[in-house]
Amino acid sequence: MTAPTRSAPRATLATPVDLPPIDRAPLRRLHRRRALQHLAAVVITLFMGVPIYLIALAAFSSRESLNDFPKSLLPTDVSTETINAFLGSAGVLPATLNSLLVGFFTVMLSLLVGAPGGYALARYGFRGRDTYQLFLLLTRALPIVVLSIPLAQLFLTAGVYDSVLAVMLVHTALALPTTILITASIFVSVPRDVEEAALLFGCSRIGAFLRVVMPLALPGIAASSIFTFVLSWNEVLAAAVLTLDNRTLPAQVLTSLRESPLAYRFAGGFALVVPALVFIFLMRRYLLNMWGSALR
Incomplete structure (x- = not known):
């Protein structure tokens, strides 16, 4: 007898299922939000960049073109006459060197005192x-x-009046609060486990701070350094009150504006902007690390 053959199962066609329509409203809202964010970034960039461009355009124009009206927004008459006249003015180069020294040592002192303070807060x-x-x-x-007269009296008594050291100490005192708070917020983000692991492997408390915590906190330290340098570079009142012969560049420009021609003022404004931009450009990679990745 032959075994009964089994018939192959018949293929059944799947019945179509009616899917609900795709809701594209959240995607449109996301695109709209991103477009608004990009537009806001462009507007803020133009708000900050256009004045710098106009100052640079005036600083590298001839003295005759500065008096033209309306002035062209494109560099049609490029000349170094204005900036050379400013750099050749009496006291400008020594004042620039004083500003760089004050800014550099203010950053170093504020970090030396403020970073441990921020670590203690965190x-x-x-x-x-x-x-x-x-x-x-x-x-x-x-x-x-309010503090200018007492500070002047204090520095006169201490024998450091009219010196780079006096301006540096005042700028450090002005920058310390923000340095402590910025570094404290960064040290909070550094996990304790990493530091405790370094202690278990033989590091001292100071060694763990210098070898483990500080490298992880470099983006925040860079942000604090930028803020401190820009604050020191742009500060003018304390430098004008506490110095006579050893002025910083902002104080030198401020005291010379009343008798100076228009070309000197534009060139002075450009000279005040450039060093801060260069310092930010050099430290930008640490800022990008802070904004682009989280410390865990």
Whole structure:
């Protein structure tokens, strides 16, 4: 007898299922939000970049073209006459060197004192911690003009009046609150486990701070350095009050504006902007690391 053959199963066609329509509204909202963010970034960039461009255009124009009206927005008459006249003015080059020295040592001193302070705020809890942070911010609310006469008297008594050291100390005091708060917010992001692992492998507390915590906190330290340098470079009141012969560049430009021609003013504005932009350009990779990746 032959075994009964099994018939192959018949292929059944799947019945179509009616899918709901795709809701594209969230995607459109996302595209709209990104477009608005890009537009805001462009507007902010133009707001900050157009004045710098106009100052640079005037600084590298001839003296005759500065008086033209309406002035062209394109560099049609490029000349180094204006900037050369400014750089050749009496006291400009020494004042520029003084500003660079003050800015550099202000960054170093503020980090040397402020970074450990920020680390202590981030790692240790103590009574009055929040009040202390608020007090740090309130120190910036006190106008420097109120302190100018007492500071001048103090530096005269100490024998450091009219010196780069006096300006550097004042700028360091002005930058310390923000340095402490910025570095504290960065040290909070560095995990304790990494530091404790370094301690287990034989590092001292200072060694773990220098070898492990500081490299991870470099983006925040770079942001603090940029803020400190720009603050020191642009500060003019303390430098004008505390110095006579050893002025910084902003104080030198400020004291010379009343008797100076228009070309000197534009060239002075350009000279004040360029070093800060160069410093930010050199430190930009640390800022990009801070904005582009999170410390975990």
